[in-house]
Amino acid sequence: MGTAASFLFSCRNISKLNKNELEELESTTNFKTQQLQKWYKDFMQDCPDGHMTKEVFRKIYGQFFPAGNPSPFVDYIFNVFDSNKDGVVTFKEFITAIAVTTHGSVDDKLKWAFKLYDIDNDGYVSRFEMLDVVTAIYQLHGRFHASVRGRDAPDERVNQLLVKLDKAECSTMSSAERNNQKELFMRG
Numbered sequence: 001m002g003t004a005a006s007f008l009f010s011c012r013n014i015s016k017l018n019k020n021e022l023e024e025l026e027s028t029t030n031f032k033t034q035q036l037q038k039w040y041k042d043f044m045q046d047c048p049d050g051h052m053t054k055e056v057f058r059k060i061y062g063q064f065f066p067a068g069n070p071s072p073f074v075d076y077i078f079n080v081f082d083s084n085k086d087g088v089v090t091f092k093e094f095i096t097a098i099a100v101t102t103h104g105s106v107d108d109k110l111k112w113a114f115k116l117y118d119i120d121n122d123g124y125v126s127r128f129e130m131l132d133v134v135t136a137i138y139q140l141h142g143r144f145h146a147s148v149r150g151r152d153a154p155d156e157r158v159n160q161l162l163v164k165l166d167k168a169e170c171s172t173m174s175s176a177e178r179n180n181q182k183e184l185f186m187r188g
């Protein structure tokens, strides 16, 4: 009886979050209990030891983008999910990132996107970093070829993004505000 009870208890531990974990994640992620338990169950199925590795990320992205090469993009996105930079993504890190990208505020989403582009984590996004991430997105979709030229080339896309950023700021801000905001964005 004791053995059966402890067996059930250990099974419950690996397939469900406990009360304290649930309460903490409900308040930090705004996911409901059922949603969290579902995410947790799926996470533990892919990563029974509770640690998601870069290899698992590659596998998942490879399933979604079978025609592309997910490796460069996975390197960048894994870096954002792995917030304490210890080389693995725990469920807490995973669900926190999912919460920000699905229903976070615009501000939180921008900060998250900034971390994706700030590859060397120095607090700035350089044009080269932007180009590297855009190229990785092309590779993910299987659309990157050295022969791609003109408006569809990654460096041209980055130029268009920078122009759009300038225009969006021009329409809503004074020159001083614009410069200030631009500096903030580039610093994160």
Ligand SMILES: [Ca+2]
Binding pocket: 082, 083, 084, 085, 086, 087, 088, 089, 090, 093
């Ligand atoms: Ca980590």
Ligand SMILES: [Ca+2]
Binding pocket: 117, 118, 119, 120, 121, 122, 123, 124, 125, 126, 129
């Ligand atoms: Ca940087």
